[in-house]
Amino acid sequence: MSLLTPLGGLPYPQPADAANIPLHLQSLAEAVDGRTVLRFADAASRDAKVVAPVAGMLAWLSTPKQFTYYTGTAWAQLAPGPVHKANTTTGTTTSTAYVETLTGSTGDPTAVTFVAPPSGAVLITLGARANSSAATACYASASVKNGTTTVLAAADSRASIATGTSAISASTQFQVTGLTVNTAYTATLAYKSAATTSTATFTNRFVTVTSV
Known part of the structure; x- marks a missing residue:
């Protein structure tokens, strides 16, 4: 009966085991296989091949050029960085x-797409340089x-809030929780004026989403 290494749990034969080198090498290779960084064309190829993932598995996806790991319940991006749109x-x-x-702008809606991390939570940072045609507020x-949906x-x-006729750079942050892990979402900037009788002007707008 093969024994297992204490850290990695890799099998190795005992002196009393049958001298079957191909079988012992196969057992070792299969044990090591799931501990390497697996490589697949995309998530669908990974999921079709790895039907029983275990926590800690690593897999590289050629599309979208991303390392993923199995949390024990779902595949997630390894160390996702912030995503930003300006x-x-x-x-x-x-x-x-x-x-x-x-009105008058190009590139709207200004939005950024992100994938919910294992925590199901992200931090959204947004801002703009804004001013009103009257002494009222502009909201982003x-x-x-x-x-x-x-x-x-x-x-x-x-919202970030700028008040008055002088242009002011304002920003804000808020956390979003309860997102479905490994699901794609979009954060889209939205704007309003405090009154229909005043015109709110916005420029240098941005939105950044950071996994937490």
Whole structure:
């Protein structure tokens, strides 16, 4: 009966075992196989091949050029970095409800796509340089969507706020929790004016999503 190494649990034969070198090498190779960095074309190829993953497995995906690991319940990106989107064009709105497209700007909606990490939580940072045509406020917030479904709507409590006719650079951060692990979401900037009688102007807008 083969014994197992104390750290990696790799099998090795005892002196009393049958002298079957091919069998012993096969057992060792199969044990090592799941401990190497596996390589696949994409997530679908990985999932079709690794039907019973165990916690700690590593796999490289050629598309989208990403290392993934198995948490024990799901595959997740290894050490995901922040994702960022900026829009330097200027646009305006007089809407008192949040809108994702500004008049006169290009590149809207300004959005960034991210994959929910194993924690199911991300930190969203957003901001803009803004001013109003009157002594009222300009709001920049963000919505979080899964496809076309809004998971978290833009809200004043999660907005950067600039007040008055002088342009002010303002930013804010808020945490989003309860996201479905390994699922793609989109964070989209949204804007509004405090009053329909004043024009809110926004430029140098950005949104960054960081896994936590």
